[in-house]
Amino acid sequence: MKSVYDDWTGNVVQEADIRSFDPEAVRAVRATYVSEHPDDADAVSGMDDQAFLSHIGVLKRGKVTVASMILMGKASEKVLPSTLCIRWRLLDVDGTVSDTRSVNGSMVLAVRKVASIISNSTVKIPDGDGQSFVSTYRIASLTEAMFNAIQHQDYTMGGTVDVIERENESVTVFSRGSFPDVQPESFVKGQNQTMTQRNSFLIRCMTGIGLVSNSGAGIRNFYLSQIHKHFPLPRFSITEDTVAVTFPGRREGSLVRALDIHPNMEVQDIMDLDRLDSGRFLSDKRMESLISRGLVTVYDGVPCINPSYEDPSSRFSKGSDYDAVMQLLKENGSVTRSDVVDVLRFRDRKGLSDEQLSVKATNILQNMRKDGRVAKSEGSTRSARYELVG
Template sequence: MDSLELKTILERLIATWENEVVEFKQAGNDYDTDKIGEYFSALSNEANLRGSERGWLVFGVNDKTRTVVGTNYRPEPERLHGLKTQIAQNTEPSITFRNIHVLSDEKGRVVLFEIPAAPRGIPIAWKGHYYARAGESRAPLGLDKQDEIRHQTLAMDWTAQIVPGATLDDLDEAAVCKARESFAQKYANRITLEEAMSWPLTAFLDRARLTQEGQVTRTTLLLLGQAESAWRLSPHPAQLTWSLEGTERAYEHFGLPFLLNTTQLYQRIRNIQLRILPQHELLPVEVPKYDQKIVLEALHNCIAHQDYSRNGRVVVTEQPDRLIFANEGGFFDGQPDEYVEGTKVPRRYRNPFLAQAMAELNMIDTMGYGIRDMYVGQARRYFPMPDYDLSEPGAVKLTLYGGVVDIAYSRLLIQKTNLPLADVLALDRVQKKLPIPDEAATRLRKGGLIEGRKPNYFVSAVIASATANKADYIRTRAQDDEFYAKLVMDYLEQFGQASRAEINTLLLDKLSEALGAEQKEKKIGNLLTKLRRAGRITNTGSRGQPLWRLAE
């Protein structure tokens, strides 16, 4: 948003004044982060309850005179936006600001924190406590409001339903013990294992979001139930299946409790050490065929996102060189590529009750990082990237490779451990004979990483070491936007102002040579817009002839 849009929003917020989804503070540079976290929880929960997409916490406005007075809260942009990480680390489930806007008003600097509404069915806590608003004051989120949020999806959430006749006697003691350990591990900064072990069972299960007011839910049985109690979930089979294919064939079904039996399934997978011989070296690099963390991440994702109303199993098929994970139900929110790129945070869950319980037991995260972590983990092991197959309606398949597809690709990753993930993803597509964008092809070719003609590229068997080739690669490799942003900020700090032509002169020869002239112009324009929206620079000229200065 530009300054005019932000000013319009600020005027509208001041006109309606403080309500359950807006809070004004004058705020100094050292305003307590814990208080911000409590307001985040309160405004997020209230936005959910009132059907609003967002809440607002505004710094720089006097809450008595209703006038802009300015704030010096975290004037450094990097430190200000670092608050996003602090909020994400202490909210449960982990979410953070949708955006942090800075408005340079004539009366002073105003910071507008845009807070997303709590996801349907899941209230937001700050350091284990839920907050709400009582008029203009911050207050604990009462049980009535917690229930109102949680009941938003209970009727449609298969995993949240109470199981008739089920009692705590249906739970597996070892699974309960493991659940207490996992819960204490997640909250190790404020809960000891001894404390978690001492809680009454009903209190622990409610706190871990496994039960509803002491009543056993389908989630409770799925994660902690005894194998003998699986019939209570009928007609759902409540099973995970491991199937071995190849010269040998075998299978095994794993029932309740899933908290323990995902590890049991993993132990059935034949996980030998593989050797990869680097180029021009005599000693091989040894890596396990599969990484336990990656396998369990994939399996736990299947459990969390399974469409249980379809009465199907989660199936893990082991082939000689790969694992294929299949679960019922289409990809629920967004596309896999968005999570790999790190641009997507899930806003909806097919099974919110189950997802929250699994997050409490440290089985999954709720920020969408798990998919990206699987890809990064495979790259660090020099193996091909995972593949998602969404071609079958109502099902998701994930292929996890446990072997080398192209030895040149694996040797390249051994030699170049600092390749950006975008380059690794492009190289992975090359080794799988899949198309890549022209821009990526140009960048990889100039870096000596691929050879051949479009569309028949292949990973270079010998990595070029000539200085010229290295220089070509650096010139064509795109830098992070923050690298270019710092150049602009340093220039403005040194010279006070800059026209678009001066900024073009500063940046054009530093952008990737894989970009054309028009693409470079567009990238600079996007960068300036991003800096303006972040409140780091301001245009004191006109739209046609901008004159950029540092925002005050």
């Protein structure tokens, strides 16, 4: 097809009209739009399909666009490349392909079809004093990953979205094209990202309908849903010409055990522990923070997730600051001023600065020395270690 605009997905398809759309796909788009835009439901309820699709911006002056054909086109229409499809493959435990299917036509329907093919069992996870049931895969995450691949795909490279299901292990969604120069984890932290976009017309259509989330919220939800289910976090693999996201389908590993025992950990701590558990780089500063708070322990020089970790915010929440520091001393036998600052930070409800917390820690330790509760064993004032007396 001859390109009229820089963005191929915004081109008008002259040889197509409203009859080129799959009626089931149009109904699905209507249902999604009304669900995401309830205030507009009455306005669009009386519109015919052409008026509705023009209203939501997938047509141009009433004309069929490439984007609209990607989302709703019939499989029998031959106006788009035959490589535009979702290809699902099932690999057995030995990595051999045991089943495969390619779904052409409307990508809205193709995503739903492939999501329904994937085996999705229910598992039990600890929930307080009892148990709850969760699905191995969150359907919303799988569909969002496929829709993300469709909207960001580099269609000059063919247009096939590959979905690889490894039996009882994982699901991976592959798309063609590069990824912006940002880390997927940055979306979880809520950092604003400026991303260059290909297929801008298609992206606007899919976002306007409600098929995908805005500003990386979908990626954030990939991580949060895995945390909620106590599963390993998603894995991104990014090369110059492919982007892949893998959703682990097995509850295994030290991180999962930590989530079972301490489901209310901070998201940043969970992501740091995941980096440690998967052998990826973790800065010295973050590692020291995890160790100082008991989330990580060191065995023979090797840092490991500490399954017996107890959140200091609950362990040291009773009594005064003095009492909390005494509790830390009873557990460890000795402390540094930095250890005391960490405990005070957990207890702090006034938003004190690090400098203020440090002064407070020094005052508490000096009072303990006066009371005969601790003795300075080594180091200068800044690096001194204080041991419990008696």
